[in-house]
Amino acid sequence: QQKVQQSPESLIVPEGGMASLNCTSSDRNVDYFWWYRQHSGKSPKMLMSIFSNGEKEEGRFTVHLNKASLHTSLHIRDSQPSDSALYLCAASDSNNRIFFGDGTQLVVKP
Amino acid sequence: EAAVTQSPRNKVAVTGGKVTLSCNQTNNHNNMYWYRQDTGHGLRLIHYSYGAGSTEKGDIPDGYKASRPSQENFSLILELATPSQTSVYFCASGDAQGEVFFGKGTRLTVV
Numbered sequence A: 001q002q003k004v005q006q007s008p009e010s011l012i013v014p015e016g017g018m019a020s021l022n023c024t025s026s027d028r029n030v031d032y033f034w035w036y037r038q039h040s041g042k043s044p045k046m047l048m049s050i051f052s053n054g055e056k057e058e059g060r061f062t063v064h065l066n067k068a069s070l071h072t073s074l075h076i077r078d079s080q081p082s083d084s085a086l087y088l089c090a091a092s093d094s095n096n097r098i099f100f101g102d103g104t105q106l107v108v109k110p
Numbered sequence B: 001e002a003a004v005t006q007s008p009r010n011k012v013a014v015t016g017g018k019v020t021l022s023c024n025q026t027n028n029h030n031n032m033y034w035y036r037q038d039t040g041h042g043l044r045l046i047h048y049s050y051g052a053g054s055t056e057k058g059d060i061p062d063g064y065k066a067s068r069p070s071q072e073n074f075s076l077i078l079e080l081a082t083p084s085q086t087s088v089y090f091c092a093s094g095d096a097q098g099e100v101f102f103g104k105g106t107r108l109t110v111v
Helices: none
Strands: A004-007 A010-014 A019-025 A030-038 A045-050 A054-058 A061-066 A071-076 A085-093 A098-100 A104-109 B004-007 B010-013 B019-025 B031-037 B043-049 B065-067 B075-078 B087-094 B100-102 B106-110
Touching: A004 A085, A010 A019, A019 A030, A019 A085, A019 A104, A030 A061, A030 A071, A030 A098, A045 A054, A045 A061, A045 A071, A045 B100, A071 A085, A098 B043, B004 B087, B010 B019, B019 B031, B019 B087, B019 B106, B043 B065
Parallel strands: A010 A104, B010 B106
Antiparallel strands: A004 A019, A019 A071, A030 A045, A030 A085, A054 A061, A061 A071, A085 A098, A085 A104, B004 B019, B019 B075, B031 B043, B031 B087, B065 B075, B087 B100, B087 B106
């Protein structure tokens, strides 16, 4: 069973809208979470990390983490067409193994 | 910026043949990883390493071997390639905080 589950699988939002992506881990050994973004034909690049409960904001991007439920979410406000990409959630365990979910394919329509 | 270089970038192999994918990092990171990504999907962990001489099995190690002869180099070996191993393979190195830096990927087609 996959250790990291993401939803939705795909998401279409209008330009200027809000995109909300979810991620949950089924492994209680998971410590930290990351969000990566992968544009078509490219390699993934780290977007944001969150290690403790609460919220973290960087520009138009906000991540939330609830460690008790092992749930994290990524919110993108004022979405732009350049935000269209595959968003991957990653979680690490105490052995520094990094597991990825299947991703959310985001399309921002002009 | 962290640098991870994979070679080759594209490879066509025959079923039953041996394939070696190479990865070099100049970040001096202890941790290195091999993932595969099938079209439209996420990354699945094949093997990883904590340093020179160490290799560990990830989630899908069957049909793959790994080798870490030095801090900089981490290879993925397919002894008997099968069409089901057609995929894009990403090598990555990880820093002490756990951030992972990826190479550009190798597109492998097994015919």
